[in-house]
Amino acid sequence: MKFSTSEYFIKEVYTSFKRNTWMTLASILTVVISLFILGFFSIVVLNLNKLADTLESQVQVSVYLKDDINEEDLADTKKILKSVEGTQKVNYITRDEAMRNFKDRLGDQQFLLDALDNTNPLPNSFTVVVSAPEQVKSVADAAQTLFTVESVSYSQDIINHIFNLTHLIRIIGVALIILLLGAAIFIISNTIRLTVFARRKEIAIMKYVGATDWFIRWPFLLEGIVLGFIGGGIAAALLIVIYAQISQEIYNAMAFFPLIPQYPFINYVVLVVLISGIIIGAAGSIISLKRFLRV
Numbered sequence: 637m638k639f640s641t642s643e644y645f646i647k648e649v650y651t652s653f654k655r656n657t658w659m660t661l662a663s664i665l666t667v668v669i670s671l672f673i674l675g676f677f678s679i680v681v682l683n684l685n686k687l688a689d690t691l692e693s694q695v696q697v698s699v700y701l702k703d704d705i706n707e708e709d710l711a712d713t714k715k716i717l718k719s720v721e722g723t724q725k726v727n728y729i730t731r732d733e734a735m736r737n738f739k740d741r742l743g744d745q746q747f748l749l750d751a752l753d754n755t756n757p758l759p760n761s762f763t764v765v766v767s768a769p770e771q772v773k774s775v776a777d778a779a780q781t782l783f784t785v786e787s788v789s790y791s792q793d794i795i796n797h798i799f800n801l802t803h804l805i806r807i808i809g810v811a812l813i814i815l816l817l818g819a820a821i822f823i824i825s826n827t828i829r830l831t832v833f834a835r836r837k838e839i840a841i842m843k844y845v846g847a848t849d850w851f852i853r854w855p856f857l858l859e860g861i862v863l864g865f866i867g868g869g870i871a872a873a874l875l876i877v878i879y880a881q882i883s884q885e886i887y888n889a890m891a892f893f894p895l896i897p898q899y900p901f902i903n904y905v906v907l908v909v910l911i912s913g914i915i916i917g918a919a920g921s922i923i924s925l926k927r928f929l930r931v
Contacts, residue, residue, distance in 0.1 A: 659830060660863070667867025667913055668874075670823050674816045675875045675909045681809030683896055690894040697772060698789040699762040699779045710760075713784045717764055720778045722771030727763045734758040741894065759786060829924035832856060839925075856921045864917020865910065872906040879905075 699717065701710070710728075717726045729737070735756050764779065766772050776788045832839070842851075879902055886893055 662830075663863050664867045664870070666823055667864055667917065668870045670819070671868050671871035671909050671913055671916075672874055674813070674912070675871060675905060676878070677812055677816055678908075679875065679879060679905060681813055682901075684805045684809055686894050686896055687805070696766060696790070697764040697776045697779060699764060700786045700789070701760045701762070701784055702786045703759065705784045709784050713782055714762065716782060717762055717779060720764075720775050722766050722775050723764055724767040725765040727765070729761050729763055731756050731758045731760050734761065826920075826924075829920075832921075832924045853922070853925055856925055857918055860917035860919075860921030861914050862917070864913035864915070864920075866913075867917070868910040868913025871913070872909045875905060875909065876902055 699713075701713070705713075714726055714728060717723060735758055738758070762779075764775055766775050772790050776790050779785055780788045880898055883895055883898055886895055
């Protein structure tokens with residue numbers, strides 16, 4: 637593409653925006669609304685998926701050990717726990733590892749631990765992963781009988797519902813994203829089609845004087861890309877602000893909720909929204925031009 641031709645295309649995009657100001661604003665608004673809804677529900681689905689992973693990881697028994705046991709007793713305890721029917725895996729977690737994991741779960745709210753003044757109240761423990769939720773109680777009862785064990789923790793009331801809940805969350809999430817993506821493409825392509833329809837006579841004249849399809853298509857393609865980029869940028873900015881606000885509200889109300897930390901997660905969301913805006917805008921322009929480029 638020659639520089640003069642590129643300059644012409646850019647000028648055409650600018651002229652189109654200036655000539656069809658209200659249509660341009662309507663198109664940008666449509667892109668903003670569509671991508672914001674898509675981005676927002678994608679964030680919701682991803683956080684629900686993290687919640688589902690957290691729930692699944694809780695299908696286990698936490699065996700907290702006494703402080704005064706020696707290395708031999710520790711090894712014997714691990715061996716016994718491995719031999720219990722229903723045990724799939726036994727992991728030893730030191731109190732330092734437990735504190736690091738706890739900080740990771742807190743995410744952006746690690747300042748809540750400042751009150752501990754660098755002390756670590758967490759005990760050494762074993763995490764016993766079971767092969768099925770219904771075996772949790774029997775494994776926990778067996779662990780509780782060991783003299784090296786201080787206490788055992790598990791959530792029997794929710795375990796039986798965890799797998800069904802997580803499966804349902806993932807199915808609904810994927811279906812919702814696909815539905816919203818299809819709706820966004822449909823709305824944006826039809827909005828751009830209105831712009832193309834308003835200039836149908838101009839397109840017909842260009843065809844009659846011998847302009848190639850791609851020569852006609854490029855200004856509209858660039859227009860769709862610019863519309864998608866601007867709309868995606870505005871939608872991304874709104875998502876950043878709203879996710880930060882919602883995250884803060886959730887942390888204030890439920891500090892231990894497994895919410896995805898804002899950074900770098902929101903940066904990836906912004907990148908996906910911007911790229912989606914460009915692709916959808918370009919695709920909408922190409923789809924909208926098809927009928928008008930037929931001989």
